[in-house]
Amino acid sequence: MACRPQLTPVLRRLARTASELSRQASRPQALSLARTAAAAGGSRSLSSSQPRPFQPTPARRKAEDDFTSTKYPGIKRDDRFARLTPDHVAHFRSLLGDSNSVLIDGVTDAEAAADDLEPFNSDWMRKYRGHTQLVLKPASTAEVSQILKYCNDNMLAVVPQGGNTGLVGGSVPVFDEIVLSMNRMSQILEFDDVSGTLVAEAGCILEVADQYLAARGYIFPLDLGAKGSCHIGGNLSTNAGGLRLLRYGSLHGTVLGIEAVLPDGTVVDDLSRLRKNNTGYDLKQLFIGAEGTIGVITKVSIQCPQRPAAQNVAFFGLESYEHAQRAFREAKGQLSEILSAFELMDEGSQALVHRVTGFKRPLESTHPFYCLVETSGSNADHDSEKLSTFLESVMDKGIVADGTLAQDETQLRALWAWREGITEALGHLGGVFKYDVSIPLAQMYQLVEDTRARVAEAGLLDDSADGTHPVRAVVGYGHMGDSNLHLNISTRRFDPRVEKVLEPFVYEWIAKRQGSISAEHGLGLAKKKYIGYSRSEGMVRLMKQIKGLYDPKGIMNPYKYI
Numbered sequence: 001m002a003c004r005p006q007l008t009p010v011l012r013r014l015a016r017t018a019s020e021l022s023r024q025a026s027r028p029q030a031l032s033l034a035r036t037a038a039a040a041g042g043s044r045s046l047s048s049s050q051p052r053p054f055q056p057t058p059a060r061r062k063a064e065d066d067f068t069s070t071k072y073p074g075i076k077r078d079d080r081f082a083r084l085t086p087d088h089v090a091h092f093r094s095l096l097g098d099s100n101s102v103l104i105d106g107v108t109d110a111e112a113a114a115d116d117l118e119p120f121n122s123d124w125m126r127k128y129r130g131h132t133q134l135v136l137k138p139a140s141t142a143e144v145s146q147i148l149k150y151c152n153d154n155m156l157a158v159v160p161q162g163g164n165t166g167l168v169g170g171s172v173p174v175f176d177e178i179v180l181s182m183n184r185m186s187q188i189l190e191f192d193d194v195s196g197t198l199v200a201e202a203g204c205i206l207e208v209a210d211q212y213l214a215a216r217g218y219i220f221p222l223d224l225g226a227k228g229s230c231h232i233g234g235n236l237s238t239n240a241g242g243l244r245l246l247r248y249g250s251l252h253g254t255v256l257g258i259e260a261v262l263p264d265g266t267v268v269d270d271l272s273r274l275r276k277n278n279t280g281y282d283l284k285q286l287f288i289g290a291e292g293t294i295g296v297i298t299k300v301s302i303q304c305p306q307r308p309a310a311q312n313v314a315f316f317g318l319e320s321y322e323h324a325q326r327a328f329r330e331a332k333g334q335l336s337e338i339l340s341a342f343e344l345m346d347e348g349s350q351a352l353v354h355r356v357t358g359f360k361r362p363l364e365s366t367h368p369f370y371c372l373v374e375t376s377g378s379n380a381d382h383d384s385e386k387l388s389t390f391l392e393s394v395m396d397k398g399i400v401a402d403g404t405l406a407q408d409e410t411q412l413r414a415l416w417a418w419r420e421g422i423t424e425a426l427g428h429l430g431g432v433f434k435y436d437v438s439i440p441l442a443q444m445y446q447l448v449e450d451t452r453a454r455v456a457e458a459g460l461l462d463d464s465a466d467g468t469h470p471v472r473a474v475v476g477y478g479h480m481g482d483s484n485l486h487l488n489i490s491t492r493r494f495d496p497r498v499e500k501v502l503e504p505f506v507y508e509w510i511a512k513r514q515g516s517i518s519a520e521h522g523l524g525l526a527k528k529k530y531i532g533y534s535r536s537e538g539m540v541r542l543m544k545q546i547k548g549l550y551d552p553k554g555i556m557n558p559y560k561y562i
């Protein structure tokens with residue numbers, strides 16, 4: 001169960017824009033939009049090169065029972081790993097230097113370093129919390145290589161960490177593993193404005209890369225709600241999918257090359273800039289989605305498309321999931337090459353965002369489901385006409401009950417915030433059990449309904465504002481265009497009965513339909529023991545052999561993944 005007490009940037013953005021949206025007409029409109037690529041690029045929030053500022057004050061420091069090791073006593077520290085000593089720290093100081101900006105040392109003085117270590121020990125959801133006493137922040141591939149070689153030689157376990165926005169507990173230590181933070185490796189190294197090839201260090205923040213590209217007429221082929229904090233190296237390591245996979249495809253297709261460091265310090269130089277390269281095994285693919293278990297990605301080369309000159313968004317309400325499927329079918333047919341996102345939100349998820357922000361809803365009445373459709377193309381008038389014709393047609397056919405079109409950049413952002421703000425709203429309300437799954441589209445939402453019924457039957461659900469049962473709501477939203485559902489169970493307080501009702505029920509439900517228990521967030525610690533629901537024994541064995549080949553001593557991100 002995750003607990004996240006603070007309002008965070010997407011919701012603040014919503015707060016800025018929703019009141020403006022609510023002043024505007026909220027009924028369907030057929031208006032011509034003209035936005036420039038630069039305007040679209042400038043629309044996003046954080047561009048800091050620092051991690052998200054959610055450092056708890058000592059007063060808010062969590063209790064002993066918040067440690068992952070206490071919550072999950074079945075996970076035992078592997079005694080093959082050495083414990084850190086001041087001598088190890090002295091060695092790292094000799095490599096990196098002495099300042100707190102390159103090394104946080106809680107080995108020599110645990111109390112003095114406690115506050116500085118805390119953000120590296122706690123994950124974004126505040127669900128997982130480790131005991132690291134040492135954070136290392138290398139500034140070059142050579143430094144990463146020296147660190148890993150030393151760790152490998154001395155049996156010191158390591159957790160690579162990017163922006164620490166991962167949602168499966170993969171980015172923070174479980175016990176005393178060293179955190180290797182990529183924050184200082186954030187440079188953009190090259191950009192070819194003819195081919196669109198970008199080469200950057202792995203610690204470059206996704207939004208920084210995208211803004212750099214926006215200024216040159218290009219776009220990063222991945223976008224997600226955590227863009228202001230996550231790193232492109234972290235994106236590759238989780239094989240993040242995000243909001244426009246429908247349009248730009250998976251990172252397995254857009255990444256051209258990587259540079260990585262293996263646990264023994266070997267630098268793997270596969271930083272190709274070529275789109276086509278059939279010379280042997282495509283080893284970079286193994287690092288995409290490896291979640292830091294076989295090495296550290298240090299550089300990324302990626303194919304970036306031309307930034308669309310026009311982006312338009314429609315947001316509409318529907319009376320059933322069946323209607324949402326019909327709308328998706330129509331959107332593909334009518335919008336075809338300009339369709340860039342098709343997202344689904346149920347009423348429960350939107351009610352939670354509304355409750356947290358207090359802002360007026362985009363549509364006048366509520367509906368069981370909502371979809372957000374985005375188009376990206378080269379001709380603003382043409383695209384906008386296509387989208388409004390689409391909206392009129394699905395309304396005429398009785399597929400869509402009500403809808404609205406963004407009339408300008410501010411409204412476009414406000415509509416997106418109703419979708420992107422769900423994750424943060426859920427965290428703000430207390431605990432949340434998150435399931436990120438792929439299921440054949442026809443059956444996708446049934447999982448939410450069956451889970452809701454099961455939780456209610458167990459007497460755990462109470463959706464009234466002053467309810468007393470542990471579960472506040474069972475909601476679903478996600479990337480409908482990719483058959484990727486986010487099932488979330490919002491809770492008022494931690495209650496072990498909830499987890500028992502949910503697991504393995506959810507995983508068994510998915511396995512019966514040949515779905516995937518992790519569509520885009522990865523395995524981390526949260527899903528490690530459930531991989532068998534989506535992968536055969538033979539596949540898991542092969543994965544373990546690969547892990548053994550790349551990381552024979554098992555120092556990379558232990559206790560997770562497989």
Ligand code: FAD
Pocket residue numbers: 124159160161162163164165166167170171182202203223224225226229230231232233234235236237238239240241242243291292293295296297298423424520521524557
């Ligand atoms: P971290 O969280 O720091 O790390 C993630 C994993 O990668 C860890 O196992 C870590 O050890 C490893 N790692 C990090 N950097 C490296 C490296 N350089 N080399 C080797 N291993 C490394 N995910 C989606 O797929 N789609 C979404 O739409 C989406 N939306 C999100 C919205 C919000 C609000 C939040 C908080 C998260 C969202 N995520 C989403 C989840 C998350 O996977 C992504 O935010 C992102 O890809 C993680 O990047 P990061 O830099 O924060 O990585």
Ligand code: MLT
Pocket residue numbers: 225419420422423436478479486
């Ligand atoms: C999203 O699509 O919003 C993200 O994957 C995060 C989440 O699942 O909440």
Ligand code: ZN
Pocket residue numbers: 242478479486520
């Ligand atoms: Zn998602």
